[in-house]
Amino acid sequence: MTARPISETIASLMPRAKAELTELVAFQSVADPAQFPKSECEAAADWVADALRAEDFQDVALLDTPDGTRSVYGFLPGPAGAPTVLLYAHYDVQPPLDESAWLSPPFELTERDGRWYGRGSADCKGGFIMHLLALRALKANGGVPVSVKVIAEGSEEQGTGGLERYAEAHPELLAADTIVIGDTGNFRVGLPTVTATLRGMTMLRVTLDTLEGNLHSGQFGGAAPDALAAMIQLLASLRAEDGTTTVDGLATDTEWEGLQYPEADFRQDAKVLDGVGLIGTGTVADRIWARPAVTVIGIDCPPVLGATPSVQASARAQISLRVPPGQDAAEATELLTAHLRAHTPWGARITVEQVGQGQPFRADTSSPAYTSMAQAMEVAYPGEKMQTSGMGGSIPLCNTLAALYPEAEILLIGLSEPEAQIHAVNESVSPQELERLSLAEALFLLNYAQSK
Numbered sequence: 001m002t003a004r005p006i007s008e009t010i011a012s013l014m015p016r017a018k019a020e021l022t023e024l025v026a027f028q029s030v031a032d033p034a035q036f037p038k039s040e041c042e043a044a045a046d047w048v049a050d051a052l053r054a055e056d057f058q059d060v061a062l063l064d065t066p067d068g069t070r071s072v073y074g075f076l077p078g079p080a081g082a083p084t085v086l087l088y089a090h091y092d093v094q095p096p097l098d099e100s101a102w103l104s105p106p107f108e109l110t111e112r113d114g115r116w117y118g119r120g121s122a123d124c125k126g127g128f129i130m131h132l133l134a135l136r137a138l139k140a141n142g143g144v145p146v147s148v149k150v151i152a153e154g155s156e157e158q159g160t161g162g163l164e165r166y167a168e169a170h171p172e173l174l175a176a177d178t179i180v181i182g183d184t185g186n187f188r189v190g191l192p193t194v195t196a197t198l199r200g201m202t203m204l205r206v207t208l209d210t211l212e213g214n215l216h217s218g219q220f221g222g223a224a225p226d227a228l229a230a231m232i233q234l235l236a237s238l239r240a241e242d243g244t245t246t247v248d249g250l251a252t253d254t255e256w257e258g259l260q261y262p263e264a265d266f267r268q269d270a271k272v273l274d275g276v277g278l279i280g281t282g283t284v285a286d287r288i289w290a291r292p293a294v295t296v297i298g299i300d301c302p303p304v305l306g307a308t309p310s311v312q313a314s315a316r317a318q319i320s321l322r323v324p325p326g327q328d329a330a331e332a333t334e335l336l337t338a339h340l341r342a343h344t345p346w347g348a349r350i351t352v353e354q355v356g357q358g359q360p361f362r363a364d365t366s367s368p369a370y371t372s373m374a375q376a377m378e379v380a381y382p383g384e385k386m387q388t389s390g391m392g393g394s395i396p397l398c399n400t401l402a403a404l405y406p407e408a409e410i411l412l413i414g415l416s417e418p419e420a421q422i423h424a425v426n427e428s429v430s431p432q433e434l435e436r437l438s439l440a441e442a443l444f445l446l447n448y449a450q451s452k
Contacts, residue, residue: 003379003443009137010438014431017129018116021429022109023047024091024125025118031069031092031155041069041154044091048072048128048152055135057150065162069154073173076135078147083452085445086149086176086408088397089127089183090156093120094423101425114430115419121429122420127182128152130415133438138445145449149176153397156183159203159356164400171404178369178409178448179401180441184391185416187259189430192377192440193387194370195412196258196363197289200323201394202333203356206340208234209349211313224311228301230348231315237343238294238319243279245294247321248339250332252292254324256285259389269418289390292332293322318355322392325362333357358396361410368451369409369444376443380436411444413437 027044030036045062049072052060057074065071069092078084096106096119104110109118120126131150138144151174153163167174184195210225240246261284272278280287287293300316302308319340323332337352344350364370365388374386391412402410415429415437416422 003439005141006137006442007439009140010133010435010442013133013136014435017133017434018109018431020051020132021116021121021126021129024128025109025120026107027091028107029092029120029154030095031158031160032095035095041092045070045072045152045154048091049074051132052150055132055139063166065155065166067155067158067160067162067165069160069162071154071163071166072150072152074150076144076148076150078144082146082449083177084147084149084175085448086151086174086179087131088151088153088179088181089131090124090153091120091128092154092157093123093125094157097425103426106425115428116431117426117428119427121427122185122415123422123427124156124183124414124416126415126429126434130182130434130438130441133434134441134445137438137442144445146445149174156395156397159201159358159394159396161357161396164397167397167400167404174401175405176408177452178411179405180444181395181398181410181412182414183395183416184412184414185420186433187387187389187417189417189419189433190381190384191387192381192384192436193389193413194365194373195391196365196388197325197390198361198395198398198412199289199293199325199392200327200329200332200358200360200396200399201356202321202323202329202336202354204319204321204333204336204340205316205353205355206231206234206319207314207316207351207353208344209314209351210346211311214310214313217309217311221311225346225348226311227315227348228312230345231299231317233345234340234343235296235317235319237339239279242281244281245292247292247294247332247336248342249335250292251327253282254286254290254326256283256290256390259285259387261285261288285390288392290324292324292327293392294336295320295322322394323360325360327360329357329359358394359399361395361398361402363410363412367409369411369448372447372451373411373413373440373444375447376440379443380440413441
């Protein structure tokens with residue numbers, strides 16, 4: 001079969017894809033009941049399950065995972081003797097952050113300047129739609145040549161490990177010959193890319209206590225230990241003067257071999273303000289793909305508006321540490337915890353709570369599945385060859401699947417290219433990328449079935 005009829009089918013399905021993504025984005029499916037109603041995640045899970053049933057998937061189930069969220073599973077049987085491919089996406093999303101900074105409502109898919117804007121449009125509700133498009137195109141042109149399992153996770157963004165623990169308790173459920181993780185992205189719009197490595201992560205919540213209660217800064221300031229000042233000093237110990245992450249005992253000099261990320265391109269992608277320097281040393285690729293990176297993602301402290309002249313008795317911060325391949329996330333957690341305890345000033349009482357962890361991942365790019373994907377991408381992106389890059393983010397499930405199914409090949413593709421601005425305000429997806437990657441996935445399934 002030539003690629004043309006499949007390509008034409010996907011093009012004809014794009015209006016439907018936009019309508020479905022509009023419905024899916026409308027669910028405020030942030031897997032944090034402290035911020036958003038749990039019912040939003042449940043409704044999104046129901047939508048995904050109904051979509052699988054409509055495509056004739058069997059054994060569709062809402063899986064209650066140990067972290068209190070739901071993942072959605074379905075199975076589409078293929079021809080006798082055909083290999084099995086697991087397609088992954090997640091329907092939970094990041095919080096919208098400052099909704100006033102969005103140019104259009106975060107949970108209303110809005111077309112603007114050739115892109116579709118909305119929280120989860122790229123990360124990763126669009127990834128689920130990509131899987132649907134590929135399967136529908138194959139069904140319309142002779143049938144799906146492999147058996148397909150789909151798993152749509154409900155708490156990937158929280159890093160709480162629900163699906164990982166469920167998979168470990170039910171190892172037969174997600175078994176497959178190859179796995180396509182639809183949650184990364186091309187290095188650049190129009191440049192087909194598979195992701196070969198993922199940094200892992202650990203998330204810690206740190207509390208410092210110094211006083212029984214807040215004190216008047218005029219009467220006691222200068223001698224009374226200020227918990228907020230102690231926290232600032234402690235957090236400052238996690239970076240060198242040039243911004244390099246400095247966790248005692250954690251290596252920070254690994255180099256990235258492969259596709260490089262020009263500094264000028266990174267500055268533009270990251271929207272770094274003129275005159276502001278990048279942090280760290282080495283190449284940009286070294287810093288974001290091969291080395292650990294600490295980020296203070298939140299601090300509990302009095303807001304400026306309404307602040308009183310007080311010495312603070314307590315302060316709390318949440319710290320994320322990205323862990324590159326070659327380092328163990330559990331060991332990194334221990335090193336970070338020890339560093340925090342060792343660098344706490346003034347004898348402040350410190351409490352450290354782990355709230356999330358995931359191991360880094362490295363794929364085997366020499367496997368037959370990568371050859372099939374390279375061939376598919378060259379067709380879907382005429383004139384371009386498939387590139388291999390790293391990704392600074394984490395997908396904790398990857399290592400779980402690699403451990404459960406050591407013979408399975410794992411590929412990572414997706415819609416989160418730099419312009420998508422995932423996790424930030426004004427997240428968007430390129431419909432052209434959605435169309436081309438859906439074609440690539442459909443052709444990959446054809447190529448892979450023929451190679452087995």
